[in-house]
Amino acid sequence: MTTSASPLTAEQLSATTLLRFATAGSVDDGKSTLVGRLLHDSKSVLSDQLEAVERASLGRGQEAPDLALLTDGLRAEREQGITIDVAYRYFATANRRFILADTPGHVQYTRNMVTGASTAQLAVVLVDARNGVVEQTRRHAAVAALLRVPHVVLAVNKMDLVDYAEPVFAAIAEEFTAYAASLGVPEITAIPISALAGDNVVEPSANMDWYGGPTVLEHLETVPVSHDLTGCPARxxxxxxxxxxxxxxxxxxxxxxxxxxxxxxxxxxxxxxxxxxxxxxxxxxxxxxxxxxxxxxxxxxxxxxxxxxxxxxxxxxxSDALPPVTQDVHATVCHLHERPLRVGERVLLKHGTRTVKAVVKALPYRIDLSHGLAHDNDPAALEVNDIGAVRLRTAEPLPIDAYAESRLTGAFLLIDPADGTTLTAGMAGEAFAEPPSAAGGAAEDEGWDF
Structure with a gap:
């Protein structure tokens, strides 16, 4: 069994737009199977790749190829049958080029979902039709909202296990849409699918004639995305x-x-x-x-x-469209490292091509993603995978836009000055800006007490 397609020419590729998207969902909701089905049915899998998957599937005692293995590339992940790291795949159709990030579903890997969705223009959130919207579903919707992903697709998977029942899909779609809209997600599209059987992934389902919307691939190919950054102030x-x-x-x-x-x-x-x-x-x-x-x-x-x-x-x-210049940075962050982030921590802040010393002055709150965007005020620390607010004082003035205005110049990293380890990913919020002329001098950094 082989699957192949004529490769697109350079002229065809240059004429298509690029969509970056991420998949997310709870454990065993079928994210990797969806991505594998998407690649397989869109004829984006080389024959040797499919043969390798077939061999690996037979080695695990499976009769049919496990399409999830097309994205679960690490041997440890295959043996466990789960996705741990973010698996990236690149493919193209005649209408669009794609970079997809298949992110893990476990709560303890929220940081991986943040990594995968940080540059995404669209997020596909999977839900098991038998389980409906669960805590991790709400968590992923909240992360998409915090990262300001402009488009979210709700893929209600495993519809074959609920007899393709429209009321099941309608109830899940209504609950998720209301929740995501309350978080500020601008656009939500719900699609009933069976990744295992291929319903509504690439080809329309013959089992759900009550659904008249697009398939997953059709939506990915047609959703409006813009790479035109020329309308923003120059940076x-x-x-x-x-x-x-x-x-x-x-x-x-x-x-x-x-x-x-x-x-x-x-x-x-x-x-x-x-x-x-x-x-x-x-x-x-x-x-x-x-x-x-x-x-x-x-x-x-x-x-x-x-x-x-x-x-x-x-x-x-x-000169007529300057970013705020400040030494007081207020931001929402996702803590990525096993070592907690505490008040008084001395770090390096990397913003664009600039790296400056900084001190954590306050941790105003931690976000409880299992209950929308509820706040746990004044936490003792931010632990790994925690998302919360931080106030930083930098040794030198920093020109930084609000993340709401620019996902590029509003983002930064906190780095361990001792060994260069990345600790935290940040999204700048409203800062107390000073006029550039008043912010020219660096703060005294003796003892890092800015």
Missing amino acids: FPVQYVIRPQTAEHPDYRGYAGQIASGMLRVGEPVTVLPSGRTTTVSGIDALGVAVDTAWAPQSVTVRLADDLDVSRGDMIAP
Whole structure:
């Protein structure tokens, strides 16, 4: 048995859009089987991959190929029959390219779901039709809301085990939609499926003629997504200062990096943050060619009209659309490390290309995801997988947008200064901003008591 399809040409691939999506759900809800069925039925599986799955399935005593093994790549996970790590797959159809993240269902791996959904434009939340909406379902809906994933699909799986009953699907869809909408999820689409049998995954189900909506793949191919960041204010984190010192360009000084959002234009007034010094863009080089305009996510070299002190970690932004510059960061975070995060902890805060010293000043609350977004006030610490609020004081001013405004320039990491371990992923909220001109000096960092 083999499954194959003619590969898409480079021209076809370049003409299609890209959708990043993540799957989530409780243990044994069928996430990996859904992804495997999606890959198999859309003819996105190479014959040797399918043969490997068939061999592994026979080794486990299964008569039919276990499509879940297409994403459960680690041997330990296969032996346990569960998904532990985030499994990424890349595939394409004639209409769209996809990057999917199959995330684990266990409560103790909430951090993995945060990782998988952090860049997702759509989340597929699976529910076992026999069990309905459970605590972990609510947890995943809350994470999607916190990460501001714009589209959520409720896939009510294992409909074959409830005789494809419409009332079962309708009740689950109504409960989940009301709950997710209360958290602020902007768009929810409910689809009844059987991942094992293939109903409504790629092909419409003959067993559910009462359902007239799209299949999972049809929805993934047609849901509107936008990669156009040019409508946002320009943000250009400096990665590298280029000074070639050549006879041809003896005075060349350029600032290389990737435009995170917006557009930059030659002649545009800009401000270098956090210093607050102003100048204009005198030139933009893209792949060694001078251009008048550049936009996200292009990697370019920007030249400025004035000789300013600009270094890696600084941000160049339009003078009329600056981000807040602050040393007091208020954020929602997901703690990723087994060592708890406590008040007084000394950490490094990595935001874009800038890394600064910071101290945890307060932990206002921990979010109890099993009850919506209820707060457990003033926790002693944030444990691994906990999501909560944190107040940080940085040693230097930081230009940081609210996460609600930008998922790119509003995100940051907290790092252990001793060994470089990533501790916490953060989403900046409302900060007490200072004017750039007043925030130019770094705080005294003796003893890290900012």
